[in-house]
Amino acid sequence: MKEILFLSGKGGTGKTTICAALASLWEKPKVIADVDVDASNLPLLLSPRLLSQSPFQAGWEPVRDEGKCTGCGTCREKCRFGAIGEDLTIDPFDCEGCGVCAWFCPEEAIVMKEKEVGKIFLSETPYGPLVHAELYPGEENSGKLVVEVKRRARLLAEEQGLDFILIDGSPGIGCPVIASLSGVSVCILVAEPTLSGLHDLKRLAALLRHFKIPGYLIINKADLAPEMSSELLNSAEREGLSFLGSIPYDPEVFECLRLGQPLPLVSKGPASKALLEINGHVYKNIVGGGEQ
Amino acid sequence: MILAVASGKGGTGKTTLAVALAQAFGARLLDADVEEPNAHLFLKPALSVEEEVYRMVPSVDESRCTFCGKCKEICRFKAITTLPGTVLVFPEMCHGCYGCLEVCPEGCIEEGQVLLGRLYFGKAQGIELAYGVLEVGEPMASPLIKALKERFLGRDGLQIIDCPPGTSCAVLTAVRGADFCLLVTEPTPFGLHDLRQAARAVRTLGVPAGVIVNRAGLDYPELYPFLEKEGLPLLLEIPNRREIAEAYARGEGLLAVMPELKSSFEKLLEEIRR
Structure with missing residues (x-):
């Protein structure tokens, strides 16, 4: 099984x-997953029909039985996160759910309760089954939710005998991104030709090297700054990324967002054409087995 | 404000x-996107201070360890585990709660540290700028953001x-x-x-x-x-x-x-x- 992750x-x-466009162009059967759990936008382009949803629990929160509490303050002394105030109220934002307060409470007045932090959805789309999720705003444990979405996508692929999982990832290089990298065969990095884009691509490439995952590069809106695009290309070469192609700035991309459809289905414009070509390269270089 | x-x-x-x-x-500007900080690319500040920020992870002296498993029992993050004859620590899972240090009956777990990231302070065009850079491969951004805010934000x-x-x-x-x-x-x-x-x-x-x-x-x-x-x-x-x-x-x-x-x-x- 091959897992292809967009970052x-x-x-x-x-x-x-781009992930939605390639999902629509791929004729090979695949599972699609959206692991950007705090801004899950892929479903907005894939016309999903919800099949099932389930709550997701991760982490713990301390719950105190005020009847048992003698106010001794041991919990406050032991907490390293400053989450327990002078009046011994527990601040949910500072609490990491480590349970040290509960462990050391001499009266056993604190129990750790599992927390529901989000929901996981299974949908069907015209392009294949889609596993997606929503992290409740402000929750921790986005990494665990990412891992669970990926686990379900893999199970589904095994059950249905599908060889590919196409995964839309999160921005950044921290917890949810690191969680999304485990078991990934290749990463497709989407960069824009800006100073920030160049800077952020380098850090992401370093992360891929750290985890020894091969990376490919797509430059989006390449014509906005041709010089910066060639700098991106040079940098990609130095960072060991293979180049898949460029996409020009095209106002029709907005139309695809507005209509909630993958770009190739609603546009024959320059961005759509570029994506067709990129899809060919993806087939040749990543999927294997020649052109589609 | x-x-x-x-x-x-x-x-x-x-x-x-x-x-x-x-x-x-x-x-004054604080760039709290420590995973991908970009504000300094636009302001190009002259940096005056660079600071390393570490986070605590347990360090086990195995020569004194009896492999009783208490540390493994208290850790809810699966960051420390005992096997016959050895203790494994997974720093990337550790939240730094000190639970294992506290429960170890032999007192053989001490404070170790890993580099979480760096903080930079500088000035450009009369603007005071601070930003943090999370170490590549470090999952947890929040503690670095907290450190950055504590160091930089004033009252006025x-x-x-x-x-x-x-x-x-x-x-x-x-x-x-x-x-x-x-x-x-x-x-x-x-x-x-x-x-x-x-x-x-x-x-x-x-x-x-x-x-x-x-x-x-x-x-x-x-x-x-x-x-x-x-x-x-x-x-x-x-x-x-x-x-x-x-x-x-x-x-x-x-x-x-x-x-x-x-x-x-x-x-x-x-x-x-x-």
Whole structure:
């Protein structure tokens, strides 16, 4: 099974638009997954029909039985996160759910309760089954939710005998991105030719090297800054990324977002044409087995 | 006043706006997107201080360990485990709660440390800038953001926080304690979807919020009734113009292309103060 993950470092470079376009162009059967759990936008382009949803629990929160509490303050002394105030109220934002307070409470007045932090959805789309999720705003444990979405996508692929999983990732290089990298065969990085785009691509490439995952590069909106695009290309070469192609700035991309459809279905414009070509390269270089 | 600039969706223009606001008012600027910090690319500050930030992870003296398994029992993050004759620590899973150090009956677990990231402080164009850079491969951004805020934020004057994208704990760590949060969005279905999430997240903190629509003019009217329904004031619209995107690509600020924005910023600040 091959897992192909779309990442960008910087947000808003076009990961989701490109992932949806390739999902629509791929004729090989695949599972699609959206692991950008705090801004899950891929479903907005794939006309999903929800099949099932389930709550997701991760992490713990301390719950105190005020009847048992003698106010001794041991919990406050032991907490390293400053989450327990002078009046012994527990601040949910500072609490990491480590349970040290509960462990040391001499009265056993604190129990750790599992927390529901989000929901996982299974949908069907015209392009294949889609596993996606929503992290409740402000929750921790986005990494665990990412791992669970991926686990379900893999199970589904095994059950249905599908060889590919196409995954839309999150921006950044921290917890959810690191969680999304485990078991990935290749990453497709989407960068834009800006100073920020260049800077963020380098950090993401370093992360891929750290985890020894091969990376490919797509430059989006390449014509906005041709010089910066060639700098991106040079940098990609130095960072060991293979180049898949460029996509020009095209106002029709907005139309595809507005209509909620993958770009190749609603546009024959320059961006759509570029994506067709890129899809060919993806087939040749990543999927294997020649051109589609 | 502390003003946080946030957005659910990435790439909506948070940094562009935070930098322009800091330039317009000579405000202090804190770039809290420690995974991908960008504000310094536009301001090119002369750096005066660089600081390393470490986080605590357990370090086990196996010669004194009886492999009783207490440390494994207390750890809810599966960051430490005992096998016959050895103890394994997984620093990337560790939250630094000190639970294992506290329970070890032999006292053979000590404080170790790993590099979490670096903090940079500098000045450019009269603006004081601070930013953090998370070490590549480190999953947890929040503790570095916390350290950065503790070191840099003062009591007086206008201070702007450029937040990471999303709605998870790192965002709340960045926004927390701000007097007001500017939510930057764009009139697209993605922009609306992620704004909804971000507005909910900021609300849990009790920080008042208003909206700046970037790339205004894209034909997606659905955004505006949402703002009205949620009681989110529309504070400013920045038009969708190719020149702005091109200037950004070159690393030029918003005010260089649209100097007239300065007076809009002044009005915006007045409105927030009210």
